[in-house]
Structure formats: structure tokens, C-alpha cells
Amino acid sequence: MSDGFDVLAAFAAHCQTVTVANGPIFLALFLAGLVGSASHCVGMCGPFVVAQTAGRMSALPLEGGPLRHEIRRLEASLALPYQLGRGTTYILTGAVLAAPFSAAGQISGWAYLAPSLLAFAAIVFAWQAWHGFGLHAPTLWSSRLSSMAGPLLKAPFGWRGYLLGLLLGFLPCGLLYGAFAAAAATADPVAAAIGMAGFVLGTVPALWVVGYLGGRAAERWRPLARRAMPYVAGFNALILFAMAVRTTLQA
Template identity: 35%
Template sequence: MELLAALTLGLIGSFHCIGMCGPIAIALPLTHSNWISKILGASIYNIGRAFTYGLMGIFFGLLGKGFKLAGLQQWVSIVMGVIMIISVLFPVVLRNRAQLDGLINKLVSRLKKAFSNLFKNHSYYSLFLIGLLNGFLPCGLVYMAIAGAVATGEVLNGAMYMVVFGLGTLPVMLSVSLIGNLISTRFRNRIRKFIPVFIVIIGILFILRGMNLGVKYISPKLNKTNNTEMKMMH
């Protein structure tokens, strides 16, 4: 259920990613003569992004593991769900969208200038590094995915959650890298309207998960083995 949520968040959220990462994806040095090499290069760039997300997942999964060992996993899941819902209902940061887009464009522009050598280099290694650095760009959807990684309460699960989220963005971002901004703004805006709805749904699922209702897949009983072992050690 967690990985399915991560994959769907990546798939739907990738239409938002076009505005954020699209300029970088279009500017990739994909000057190879055949389409197979171009597809491989664009895929390596996106794998670089997923790799960064995986590193984030390890860190935040470890943080979630700490909460789990402290017996706070249920509360963490509920809090992460509430944060997701609040971010949609009270989007204070997104009130001035024009200003935000301007900041994003400036950030992308500076990133391209700072790593101009990578864009001049046509090697697969450079494409991987561009994707790796691209993964660190500030993004609201990534923050939502991070909240999910924390709620997993496990290092491996957190890493897998973030990697699957990154792979979910692959189809759209790969298309942008190869064909340019093919998807119309009108279509993107229609899809983006569903993103807040889906984030609320994920938030509700995390809240239900934390409530420990004993409902299979949605709110399963959490394993209390770790807590029992810790008590026996004392």
C-alpha cells in the first residue's frame, strides 16, 4: 500500500515536475546520434534523481525508525498525515504563485550556470550527476514523499518509498527530456488539479494507519515485538 501510494504520487505529481525540473530536463546534453542512446541518457539522468531520493529515504527512514523504537510510530504516521492535509487546505507558501515560479526559475538558472561544465559534457556520468543534483532542488511534492518515508518507520522501506516515488515521475520526465515540452499547459493544469486531492487521500491513509484499527492494508495492527523486546531488556 505504501509503495503504491509512492508510485501514484510520483506519476500524478510528475505533471507538476514539468514546471520545476522541465527546463533542466529539456536542456540535457542529449546529442547522441541514435534514439537508443538518447533514451539511455535521459534514463540515467532520471535514475540520478531517484538515487538522490533514495538517499533522502535512508536518512528520513532512519529518523522514522528512531520514532518507532521510541514507541511513537503511530503518532508519527498521524502527524505526517495531518501535515499533508494541512499543506493542501492551507497552502500559505503557494499564495503568491507568480513569485514562487520566479524564484524557481532563478534557482534553475543558477543551477545550470553553476554546473555548466556538466551540461557541456555529453557523457552518461555527467547526466547522472545532473540528475543527482536535480534531486536536491526544493519541491513540495518531494517534501510530501519525505513525510511518507518518515511514516514507514524503517530505513529500507523509507529508501524504497522515495525511490519508487522517483521512478513514478520517470514516464513524464523521460518524455520531456526526449521530445521537449510536448504535454500542453492546459492538460498539465487539468492533471495538477488532482494532485491536492490525492495528497489529502494519502494523508487520510497515514492517519488511519496510525490509528491501528486492525484493518488489513489500510490500518493494520502494528507489530509490537520491538517494544516488548526493549521492555524485556530492562
């Protein structure tokens, strides 16, 4: 039993260490998810969330009055199983991408690996600030994922909603590529997982609003978010560049 507690204590200490060391990256990822979801994700993932909300509402009883109906609508639009499934895909992918760099740093001892990765992630965000967040992936892959998701959308409850999130987490997305680059730049699977968890939390509010109000209502504030996103991406690039310089000087 004590060995188990020791492992948990060591893991908690490591989480605290990487949070302090990578705090600016976590902030950048959260902001990217928060603003980027309003400008980009509502167009890609919004229809799936709206469809899930409609499916959940149609399966709920009508009794209970207007207030109870609105509470149920809020719960349905959150699409919690879907959000958890999507988050699982993002978090695990971020950790897997960071693992090789962690191993390479421990084996080679190359002091400039971390700043090089941070600089690359900064370039990705800077490029996206200038060019936007295109898909940059074959449409065939998106169409195939959408067709596979069709049966799950018919009853997106419980484990089916979770599987739907796992599956659609692989949709090609330029914003997500930038987040993965920043997560991998930590060169630590735990830090990458925490950073991607922050990114996921940032994307939830916009998708929740879309599920509750519908796609047409979201279009009213989407242009504002689109204008803000290049500035957020540029801010993230500056953060990552500053961390790359600081890490270089400490090497």
C-alpha cells in the same frame, strides 16, 4: 560464503516484511510521483530534461533513417543517467530521514512513535492538498544549484548525467517534502528507500514525455494534472491517517 547468503536472505525477508506492512504508503508515494510530476515536476525539472535531450540528440549521428532517429530520440529523452542520479539522492535522503526514528523507536520503545509520524505525514499531504505544492525554500539555493548544473548540462552523458541528477535531486520541491515525510513515517530506512524508489518511478513517465515532446506539448495536459493533484494528495492523507489509526489501535 554461507554467511553472505544468510545476510542476503535476512535482508530479502526484511524487505518482504516492510513491503507488506507499508504497502499503502508505497502506493501513496507512487501516486504522488505519478500525478504530481505531471502537474509540478514538469515545470521544475522539465527544462533540465529537455536540455539534456537536445544535448544528446546533437551528439548522435544523423544516419539511420526516420525510425532509427525516433528510437534515439526516445532513448535520449529518457535521460537514464540523470534519472538514476536523481533517484539515488531521493532514496538515500529518505533512508537517512527514517533512520533516526527507527533508532528512537528501538531505544525508547514508545508505542505511539509510528502512528505519530504517520499522522504528521498525513497532515503534510492534507495541507498540500489544500494549499498546493510550493517551493517553500530560498530562491538563492535553487539558483545556486542551477548554476552548478550548467557545466554538466553541456555534455550530460554517462557519469556527468548521473552527477547532474544527484545535484538537481536537492532542488527544493514541496511535492518532494511530502514524499520525504511519508517515507520517514515508516521509521525504517529500508522501507523509506523502497517508498522513495516508488516515488521516483512515478515521476519518470511525465519527465520522459516532456523530454520527448518538449515543454509546450506538456503544457496541454499539465492543467488536468494540476486539477487532479489535490485529490491525489487528499487520498494519500486519508491512507496515512487510516494507517496511523490502525497502528494506534495495535499499539
